[in-house]
Amino acid sequence: MLGFLIQRLLQAVVVMMVISALVFIGVFAVGNPIDVLISPDVTQQIRLDTIAAYGFDKPLWEQYLAFLERLVHGNFGRSFVFNMPVLQLILSRLPATLELTIAAVAGATLIGIPLGMYAGYRPDSPITKAIMGITILGFSVPTFWIGLVLIMTFAVWLGWLPAGGRGDTVMVLGIEWSFLTLNGLSHLFLPALNLSLFKLAMMIRLARAGTREVMLTDTIKFARASGQSDGTILRRHVLRQISIPIVTVFGLEFGSTLAFAVVTETIFSWPGLGKLIIDSIQSLDRPVMVAYLMLIAFLFIIINFLVDIAYAALDPRLRARRS
Amino acid sequence: MTARLLEVRHLATHFFTRAGVVKAVDDVSFDLEVGEVIGLVGESGSGKSMTGYSLLGLIDPPGRIVQGSIKLKGQELVGLPQEALRKLRGRRIAMVFQDPMTTLNPVLTIADQIHLAINAHERVSTATARQRAVDVLTRVGLPDADRRLDAYPHEFSGGMRQRVAIAIALLHRPDVIIADEPTTALDVSIQAQILAEMKSLVRDLGMALIWISHDLAVVSAMASRILVMYGGRIVESGPTASVLRDPRHHYTRGLLNSLPSRAAPGQPLTQISGLPPSLGALPPGCAFHPRCPRADAICLTAPETTGHERRDWRCHHPLTAVSA
Numbered sequence: 001m002l003g004f005l006i007q008r009l010l011q012a013v014v015v016m017m018v019i020s021a022l023v024f025i026g027v028f029a030v031g032n033p034i035d036v037l038i039s040p041d042v043t044q045q046i047r048l049d050t051i052a053a054y055g056f057d058k059p060l061w062e063q064y065l066a067f068l069e070r071l072v073h074g075n076f077g078r079s080f081v082f083n084m085p086v087l088q089l090i091l092s093r094l095p096a097t098l099e100l101t102i103a104a105v106a107g108a109t110l111i112g113i114p115l116g117m118y119a120g121y122r123p124d125s126p127i128t129k130a131i132m133g134i135t136i137l138g139f140s141v142p143t144f145w146i147g148l149v150l151i152m153t154f155a156v157w158l159g160w161l162p163a164g165g166r167g168d169t170v171m172v173l174g175i176e177w178s179f180l181t182l183n184g185l186s187h188l189f190l191p192a193l194n195l196s197l198f199k200l201a202m203m204i205r206l207a208r209a210g211t212r213e214v215m216l217t218d219t220i221k222f223a224r225a226s227g228q229s230d231g232t233i234l235r236r237h238v239l240r241q242i243s244i245p246i247v248t249v250f251g252l253e254f255g256s257t258l259a260f261a262v263v264t265e266t267i268f269s270w271p272g273l274g275k276l277i278i279d280s281i282q283s284l285d286r287p288v289m290v291a292y293l294m295l296i297a298f299l300f301i302i303i304n305f306l307v308d309i310a311y312a313a314l315d316p317r318l319r320a321r322r323s
Numbered sequence: 324m325t326a327r328l329l330e331v332r333h334l335a336t337h338f339f340t341r342a343g344v345v346k347a348v349d350d351v352s353f354d355l356e357v358g359e360v361i362g363l364v365g366e367s368g369s370g371k372s373m374t375g376y377s378l379l380g381l382i383d384p385p386g387r388i389v390q391g392s393i394k395l396k397g398q399e400l401v402g403l404p405q406e407a408l409r410k411l412r413g414r415r416i417a418m419v420f421q422d423p424m425t426t427l428n429p430v431l432t433i434a435d436q437i438h439l440a441i442n443a444h445e446r447v448s449t450a451t452a453r454q455r456a457v458d459v460l461t462r463v464g465l466p467d468a469d470r471r472l473d474a475y476p477h478e479f480s481g482g483m484r485q486r487v488a489i490a491i492a493l494l495h496r497p498d499v500i501i502a503d504e505p506t507t508a509l510d511v512s513i514q515a516q517i518l519a520e521m522k523s524l525v526r527d528l529g530m531a532l533i534w535i536s537h538d539l540a541v542v543s544a545m546a547s548r549i550l551v552m553y554g555g556r557i558v559e560s561g562p563t564a565s566v567l568r569d570p571r572h573h574y575t576r577g578l579l580n581s582l583p584s585r586a587a588p589g590q591p592l593t594q595i596s597g598l599p600p601s602l603g604a605l606p607p608g609c610a611f612h613p614r615c616p617r618a619d620a621i622c623l624t625a626p627e628t629t630g631h632e633r634r635d636w637r638c639h640h641p642l643t644a645v646s647a
Contacts, residue, residue: 232439
């Protein structure tokens with residue numbers, strides 16, 4: 001186990017190094033922020049001074065080395081636009097996206113697995129046909145359109161739920177959370193629903209495919225022959241065996257939603273990371289872009305690590321191979 | 324005469340597939356007495372396993388039992404509701420399958436799997452379940468059962484896994500155990516051990532056993548009576564010694580002649596020419612006629628079961644009894 005941890009840690013360091021170089025070069029190629037930062041009518045001297053102050057006059061590799069040096073000291077730089085430390089800026093936006101992502105991915109998983117298992121267990125029932133119809137909608141209708149329809153229906157026509165924003169928040173552990181107030185929950189519901197539809201469809205499909213496959217195995221036949229009820233078989237035998245692909249997709253979806261919930265956050269004006277990155281790309285706010293992308297890479301490393309640990313917990317055969 | 328434990332009459336299980344009706348079990352009748360061991364012999368796809376599943380009520384759509392009756396101690400099982408059948412499975416009729424590598428759940432410990440099988444019919448505490456698991460595993464000859472309870476199936480050898488599966492089948496002391504080729508996937512030396520143990524277990528616990536196999540040699544070592552199945556039907560049945568000595572059906576004789584022990588050393592083994600028919604497209608009449616050396620026009624009509632009680636066959640041209 002210790003060997004596994006050390007190996008993963010070294011891998012993570014290498015991945016982060018490569019990512020930092022790619023991101024730095026990529027962002028450099030996007031455009032020159034000077035033209036956005038200062039007004040076009042300043043004197044040439046001020047212009048040159050500003051360029052020098054940000055270090056834009058140096059060659060790329062020197063800028064990268066300076067960036068790495070600051071990074072080692074935990075300094076991601078300051079945002080050009082907000083004029084505050086980037087790390088602080090990103091962390092202030094993270095909770096909003098985090099609670100939206102957890103609500104969407106966990107909701108989709110908790111609802112999708114039972115529905116998918118039912119669909120796999122009773123492939124010919126009319127309920128299954130209805131469930132599979134929903135998954136086709138979830139896969140094929142674009143998120144932005146569903147978001148607009150949800151706002152039209154629930155916010156404009158019915159007036160039941162707010163159309164955007166985070167609502168009331170509560171401070172817990174120095175962080176603002178919406179899900180702890182009733183008003184905040186009502187704000188969270190629609191964007192989370194919008195984000196979760198695609199994931200719900202995917203979870204249903206995964207659980208259905210897995211259940212259909214496992215139900216045909218001798219393991220299930222033997223369990224049935226020993227008199228175990230279908231409910232016990234689904235809960236104790238099938239669920240465990242289909243959970244590996246589900247955990248994999250759960251991890252990937254969690255990471256990508258955290259990073260790229262841009263469309264939903266924009267439609268529902270949810271003040272999360274997605275909106276921040278879009279704004280920073282528009283204003284060529286280099287430090288924000290770089291720090292954001294590296295944070296996402298870091299989150300994926302953490303998620304993959306947790307997923308691997310979950311594999312070992314779920315399947316004893318993998319545990320044996322690793323030790 | 325002992326009480327009749329199981330009475331199967333004219334049992335037919337058909338599968339209604341898009342390609343047509345597959346007659347997996349067709350007009351099968353047999354009896355089983357308390358404590359008796361019978362062997363069900365036939366090639367792959369002759370309907371042996373489906374007969375076993377029919378007895379357990381484990382036929383899933385598109386298949387169903389289309390006619391016949393199965394009586395367990397006088398209680399009719401055909402047509403019982405699902406929940407009533409579930410309560411019988413594992414408690415009164417249990418089954419052991421061919422491949423112990425696939426029957427146990429790879430992600431649950433042995434203790435958990437035994438606990439689930441106990442809980443299917445009675446609520447017991449984890450401690451009680453563990454004690455019963457140790458008892459039953461010791462009974463089937465698993466050394467250090469206590470220490471191995473928390474192991475997973477992949478940590479066991481094939482023979483040990485099959486012992487666990489047999490232990491699970493024994494948990495509720497069923498009246499009948501259906502063993503579907505339980506030794507086929509094992510090494511020959513392990514096979515012999517399991518055979519011997521099953522035999523003594525059945526004798527000690529007074530259970531009846533239906534031993535399904537394609538291997539006449541194995542069955543003749545186990546069973547007091549043999550049923551030979553071909554194309555979903557029982558083509559010959561009788562006491563083991565009598566069937567082996569005086570086969571009446573040409574298929575049974577073909578099977579016997581192809582046993583390696585019957586061939587002279589160095590001589591090629593005799594085989595039955597042709598291939599077993601698909602259950603979805605059985606030849607008309609006697610299903611064996613395309614492969615039978617004695618077949619003629621009358622074989623295109625189905626032969627009735629003839630003979631006397633406990634020794635019968637389905638053939639228009641039965642072989643004459645050698646010792647008659």
